């Protein structure tokens with residue numbers, strides 16, 4: 001099996017829904033290795049979410065090619081992309097989208113009931129440090145804890161990749177660090193390839209590689225020789 005999970009070549013995305021076309025991605029080349037933690041930084045509108053959505057099979061590119069291992073995502077129709085997404089991709093968004101009437105355990109079980117070889121909800125919740133909160137409802141959990149339930153839900157199906165769009169965007173520094181800690185612990189224990197969009201530059205220190213976006217392109221790449229432990233982060 002190849003060690004490269006994603007290969008993007010000359011990838012573009014142009015939105016033509018408005019009067020003026022928006023060039024969200026302007027020819028992007030990228031290789032992501034298995035088990036890598038990649039942080040995406042850059043100004044608002046620079047194309048970070050567009051790239052993650054295409055990698056996650058939520059959207060189609062306009063031109064160029066994108067592969068998940070040997071499979072070409074840019075050749076897939078919506079039905080094939082849905083199957084790819086269900087099988088291989090976990091998503092974490094800024095807002096947790098938990099079901100308020102279900103406990104933490106039940107929110108995770110919603111996913112494990114339909115996955116192919118899921119872990120048990122209690123295992124997934126233990127991985128994010130919430131073994132003691134399984135019977136709590138979202139309203140009884142802090143923002144950081146709710147986000148960790150959302151992470152447990154995303155990883156319970158054992159996805160190969162975890163795509164996170166501003167996972168700490170709504171959190172204060174202390175709870176945000178706990179969330180990053182949960183993501184890194186999953187990466188260490190399960191080897192899940194992890195991509196994290198953030199506006200918080202201090203998070204870049206926990207990555208293997210940092211991609212700086214500007215105007216639909218990757219303008220700079222920085223490789224961290226050593227990754228900083230999440231406990232050492234401050235913001």
Ligand SMILES: Nc1ncnc2c1ncn2[C@@H]1O[C@H](COP(=O)(O)OP(=O)(O)OP(=O)(O)O)[C@@H](O)[C@H]1O
Pocket residue numbers: 015016017018022023024042043044045046047048049050051213
């Ligand atoms: N569905 C859409 N229709 C039209 N234009 C869009 C759509 N989605 C995104 N765009 C535009 O594409 C560009 C890139 O947006 P994108 O969300 O990828 O940026 P971003 O770097 O993730 O920004 P942010 O950090 O604010 O989330 C922006 O100009 C945005 O307005």
